[in-house]
Amino acid sequence: MTSNDETTGGAALDGPTAWRALTPLMDLVTPMALRVAVTLRLPDLMDENGSDLDDLAARAGADPDALGRLLRHLVSRDVFVEPRPGTFAVNGTAALLRRDHPSAVWRWLDLDGFGGRMDLAFTGLADTVRTGQPAWPAVFGAPFWRYLDANPELSASFDATMAANAAYRELAEGYDWSALTRVADVGGGTGALLAELLLCHDGLRGVLIDLPDTASRAQRYLAGRGLADRCETVGRSFFDELPGGADAYVLNRVLHDWTDAEAIAILRRCAAAAGPRGRVLILESLGALEADPAMFAEMNLRMLVLSGGRERTIDDYRALAAAAGLRVAAVHDIPARHTIVECVPATVDT
Numbered sequence: 001m002t003s004n005d006e007t008t009g010g011a012a013l014d015g016p017t018a019w020r021a022l023t024p025l026m027d028l029v030t031p032m033a034l035r036v037a038v039t040l041r042l043p044d045l046m047d048e049n050g051s052d053l054d055d056l057a058a059r060a061g062a063d064p065d066a067l068g069r070l071l072r073h074l075v076s077r078d079v080f081v082e083p084r085p086g087t088f089a090v091n092g093t094a095a096l097l098r099r100d101h102p103s104a105v106w107r108w109l110d111l112d113g114f115g116g117r118m119d120l121a122f123t124g125l126a127d128t129v130r131t132g133q134p135a136w137p138a139v140f141g142a143p144f145w146r147y148l149d150a151n152p153e154l155s156a157s158f159d160a161t162m163a164a165n166a167a168y169r170e171l172a173e174g175y176d177w178s179a180l181t182r183v184a185d186v187g188g189g190t191g192a193l194l195a196e197l198l199l200c201h202d203g204l205r206g207v208l209i210d211l212p213d214t215a216s217r218a219q220r221y222l223a224g225r226g227l228a229d230r231c232e233t234v235g236r237s238f239f240d241e242l243p244g245g246a247d248a249y250v251l252n253r254v255l256h257d258w259t260d261a262e263a264i265a266i267l268r269r270c271a272a273a274a275g276p277r278g279r280v281l282i283l284e285s286l287g288a289l290e291a292d293p294a295m296f297a298e299m300n301l302r303m304l305v306l307s308g309g310r311e312r313t314i315d316d317y318r319a320l321a322a323a324a325g326l327r328v329a330a331v332h333d334i335p336a337r338h339t340i341v342e343c344v345p346a347t348v349d350t
Contacts, residue, residue, distance in 0.1 A: 034079065034109060044098055044099055046094075107160065112157075122135065125305060134306060149211065155214075172193075172201070183207075188250070195225045204230075207231060209234045210233075238266050243273065255317075271325055282341040286337075287334075330342040
């Protein structure tokens, strides 16, 4: 058993000091206040020189007294400023939360969208740790993917959040896609990655495979990008038999959503469709996560809470590939710390 001195670097902490040391880790008020500010669009609604509290409350559809309490708490945390009593303005930190900021941080905080809703799932974390099961179904009443399918607005928010934080151009330019003639984007969402691949490589054709509703949205998106004649969409689960005929089957940020057993099942479907001459390309943010152990640990926990999935190392992907009758033939590090894990049938020499 460790002593109090050992766990505090040699100095026992009195009550007030212990509270000060732990408050940054314990605080839920500030994270929730920040999310409510984004959900109410406060950084976007404030005038350049500051907004009167009553006017701001009317614009945001909020109670003036409650809004004032929220803002004064955030001002105390250096988010927003109160240059005059009852007048609030955006500062440098608050400007990062605007919806036109290129970082799109707001999408991860908006409680009406996927990002904020994902954070609310953490209210079920205790049960997840006790049972090993994802929290989302217990908190929202249905498994994550079924819940998205039943809530089109949230599904659209999920698609937009994923697209806003993806490095599609880097992925399109960081691998020799020109060596392929047809690529299948498995679980490809609304088609943002596939569109970038086709636009960057004129000789490439594509097929997007996702659940029927998502595939329908992808068909409209790809047609809007002028690519209807170069790609098709197939409404199908990747747990079912996949259409053949592609040189490569791409899994872009798919496998981390699933357990090992489910990930192996998906890889087997891709391997069967690819055949002896095809390949399976696993696209994940391995570089970013392995370079930042704290982020890896956080994302690993997030995936468990959300869907029961997990983040993995390259050795983990080698093991999954082997279990699916594949082997890792090459690992391609892409700018923006993305990685393409190139898999071929285990019986094929390279």
